Amino acid sequence: MHIQTHTDVISACRFCFMCRHLDTTGNVTFREADTPRGRALVLDRIRMNPEQLANPDFINVMYQSTLSAACRKHCVSHYDEAGLVLQARRDIVEQNLVPEAVSQLAQSIQEQFDPKLTGEGQDVLILSTQKDTFEHQLVHLTDKTVQVLQVNDTGKIPSVLGLTDQAKEMAKQIAAMIKKSGCSTVVTNSPAAFDALKNDYPSWEIDWDGITIEHSSTYLTKLVDAKKVTLQCNDEVVYYIDSDYLRNYNDITVEPRQLLEQAGYQLNPFGTNPEESYALGEAAMVLDQLHPKLVQMMVERFKSMMDQPLDRIVTASPYTLRILRGAGIDVMSLEEALLACSAKA
């Protein structure tokens, strides 16, 4: 079983309570099962009694996790509790126990998978997983011609659902197109896509042959540092919400904040603490489709953490943005906040 690759995590977490206050699911369901300890206990039972993997209650717990990795980040020894859940999902898939809703989602991702490369230029390739204006704004700012790779998903969705083979297949195609483009840097404003290319692809033996993978926040930071772009003109108070993929998977916390401050925004800390994930299930990619009620509960918690109902939120995560907008909260993407009033130096 794949969970056997994480027995150190099972052993550490099964009797440990030290990060339960940060489990994004547990903080709204208040279930013992929805904590790293709860899930490790379940998986330890399964490790000892593999037939128990078929228990629908156990399967449900694995798919309710947000994979936010806030607990892993908090943990003194950084036990990979999120990685353990991913392995459990792979086991569920491989034993044909996957819930119907999960297979249908994966299938529709596959059906819509049709990567398209447009534009020209040798330097920067922009990878976009949604229709947005980021690439145009960046082109406008840098005067660069860029190539744009438009794709519905990088393989991240099947990967987090436990369908690793499907994810790898998508990754292979995307990597081949990127390499063929001749670009030297891939920039994406999707934290999930960034994490996929930066971390998942190499773990699936995709070698980038010197191509740099950048999230837009670190890329823009470099442009600002090199004085190629000036950020200016705001004096608004905003609350920046960390993306799980940026903060908890890639340690990118400083750059987005620094950029916002350079653009003149006054940043207020959101909520009561800097450790909790407020990304509403971003790292589970499709939590809103699989467990809409759960995400609704997270939105309610989010609202309860706001200083005022009209607070302006900025997030780097397109997923979080979509959920917050759907809930009627005033929210901008990081790029919207930065590029709307930036100028070429």
Place this chain on the structure above:
Amino acid sequence: MLLQTDNYHFEMIHSELKWAVGADNVRTDDADKLGHSIDYYWVPELWHDRNCPPQPPQIIVTPETAQDVAKVMKIANNYKIPVTPWGGGSGSQGGALPIYGGISLDTKKLNKVLEIDEKSLTITAETGCNMQQLEWATEKAGYSTMHFPASIACATLGGFLAHRGTGVLSTKYGKIEDMVMSIEMVTPEGEVINTLPVPRHASGPDLTQMFLGSEGTLGVMTKVTLKIHPIPECRKFHAFLFKNMTSAMAAGSELMTSRLRPAVIRLYDTPETAKLIKKVLGIDREGSYLVFGFDGPEEMVDLEMARACEICRKQNPEDLGTEMGQTWWDNRYKFFYPPYMFHMPQAFGTLDTVATFANIENVYWAMKKVVTENFPQATFIGHFSHWYEWGCMLYARFIIDDPPSDPAEATALYNKIWDMAIRAAMDNGGVINEHHGVGLKLGRMMPELYGNAFDILKRIKKIMDPNNIMNPGKMGFGN
């Protein structure tokens, strides 16, 4: 009455509970039940580790208001179903284990911060609040509860009330029972009651203090008003390494009897200094590590700090300076994370005992003797954690690296060590215990500890819980 889950009677009760508190607040799923079958007590952990069947509740109920709790209690009384309150499950005494099945009443949805009174400096909150979340909310308002237990991230406010818990800064700010103004409680028969609004009065015996420490056997605490404090201007630490524990104890006790007001003192015996302080703080020297800290206005802190250092220097210790004190503070929770914390396959127990300065060292040596002489496979280490004007708490531990693989044999060995060590402590003036509580683990010791006064406690229990449905089998009250 024990519930069978595969019959119509169970379904009747199940649906009655759902009507009472809402379907989303009544759960029977296996994953959650597994979580509720193991708390931080070593024996259920062992049971799980050896793949023995779990002992879960039949139903988990998550009330959202005190009135919900009252409804659950009334239904449970009607059918005489055991109800065991469950907060964070981080108690080490098995107190939250539903050993007779029935209902596990999980308090975590009672999680509202109701009021911060900035005039009186109090906070009113529901008892299912996670302590760290509550502290964060208090800090956001510019104050602190000053309750910093190592389990701050895992335990609920109610769990601390139920166990008379304590935090690192107890020496200055008190244990939880010193912080409480008043409580709201749902009695076993489903009545919602409130204790008097202030803790200092002359209106008869103190009901608040009677319910604190009752570990879910006398009802469910649902709301509490606590004192809160301004964030101190500064907090400073200093550490020394003494030749041995006795000279460190002499310094520590003088620090307290001189009536200085440290926020914290912690003294590690020589073996724990070698084992844990070395592992976590990297101090690799023989001796007994003592750290203390003061907080408040800087001039006062500096003055008290200087006086405290003077007291310590009388014993000629090695001065580790402020940095080694600050490092301890910064790492104070690290000891409790894997792999720093003791863990399976090890068997380990915290022999928490409290005694006066006149007795505390005798308690230490008596426990150590009994453990090491009778159980040569066990290591005994300890530190002195919570200090008062009259004495302190011994946080002794026994550790067995390779306990028997047979769960019954391992449990018997474990219980035997506890019995002998605790009796040795009691024979020398020690009280079990200072903050971990009694629970399932030490219930059998209660009649010995209290003598004939235990009968009074039993009678109170009988009056409040005539059907004995509230956390049966705990605190020595029987089932």
